[in-house]
Each structure stands twice: as structure tokens, then as C-alpha cells.
Amino acid sequence: MSTENIKQYTTEQAPAGYWIDAKGVLTPEHLIKPIDKLRDQLVGEIVERAISLNTALSEFKLAGFGDIAAFVDLSANDYGVNVGGKKGNVTLHTFDGRFKMQRAMQDRIAFDERIQAAKALIDACLADWTESARPEIKVIVSEAFATDKEGKINTQRVLGLRRYDIDDERWLRAMDAISEGVQVVGSRSYIRVYQRVGDSDQYQAIPLDIAGV
Structure with missing residues (x-):
């Protein structure tokens, strides 16, 4: 050539x-x-x-x-x-139900300095529970507060700690610190489009990202 x-x-x-x-x-x-x-x-x-x-x-x-x-x-x-405006999520269908599209709004959240207080309280709990605590709890807590390559904490994992029914005053204060320390730092908006699969009630996304094509 x-x-x-x-x-x-x-x-x-x-x-x-x-x-x-x-x-x-x-x-x-x-x-x-x-x-x-x-x-x-x-x-x-x-x-x-x-x-x-x-x-x-x-x-x-x-x-x-x-x-x-x-x-x-x-x-x-x-x-x-x-x-007015682009407020909230909304789903729209074609008349025959073959296609649907969604306007999706997703808040980006982060924790303020109170996350450090929550971590200290949880660490104190784990120190006292060393002998009696289930290993799974320690792993879950460690993974929740692990940071990614950019040093950011996975907010969903930390918020997920609130599901556990642990009756320790320090743990409860830690959960309050987590809840009160959540800040909305921005939002992302998406348009998602779908096509019905045959005559079923299931829909398949029409990918708009290069990895999904």
C-alpha cells in the first residue's frame, strides 16, 4: 500500500x-x-x-x-x-407499547467530614467485638470504607451499613453520622430507550454507549 x-x-x-x-x-x-x-x-x-x-x-x-x-x-x-423544567424521572411509551423511553435523573452524593467520625465509632465497636463479632461483619465494614483508585469511598456500600440491626450506642451514633453527613454534590441526567422483546412484557435497552453496542 x-x-x-x-x-x-x-x-x-x-x-x-x-x-x-x-x-x-x-x-x-x-x-x-x-x-x-x-x-x-x-x-x-x-x-x-x-x-x-x-x-x-x-x-x-x-x-x-x-x-x-x-x-x-x-x-x-x-x-x-x-x-416546568427537567424535574424527576418519567417513562413514556409508544401507543402500541413496542418502544419506551425514560428520562432518568440521578443525584451524585458524597460524604462530608462526619464520615470520619462514623468510621472512628465503627472501629471502636469492632475493637470491642474482636472475639464475638462475626468475620463477615468485619469484611463488610472494611469493604464499605475502602477507597477506589481516586481515593473515593463507595457511597452505596457505606449507606448499606444502616441495614444492619446492631444495638450498640456507638454503632447507632455512627449510623446517624453517616445519614447526616450525606451531601448531594450534583446530578446526572440520562435518556434511556428500550424496545419490547417480542410479544412479552420485557424490554431490552437500545445501547447508546460504545461498550454496550
């Missing part, structure tokens, strides 16, 4: 007959191996298509939320109310 007419994918300016590398060094084009040129072309073309798809998905999401919000307001007007 000829690589003579392949142009470098770059936003940098380079003199004619030269390619520019990641460090800004100019390399005469005739010294660049054909496989390196083909790699540059492959990556550049796929990334360009990915950027176009990303733009299309962003436009789809923006337009979709606007259309859903307008429809919800239109439906509410039949009852003399104006709900």
Missing part, C-alpha cells in the same frame, strides 16, 4: 515535507516508516468519526431533554398546572 499521499493528522504547523512528533520535533517525511504513517492515519480517521458521534450524541441528548420537558408540560397543561 502506497503511503506517499498520506497527510499527517495534526493541528500543529509543520514545514512541507516534515512531520511533527509528540515532543514537537520535526522529522523529514521520507525518514518516517510506512507503518508509522498508516498508524497515524488509522488513529486520526477513527478519532474524527468518534468526535462526530460524540457531537451527535450530545445534540441528541440536548434535543431529547428539551422535547420530553415540553411534552411533560403539554400533558400537565391539560390539568391546569405547569411543572
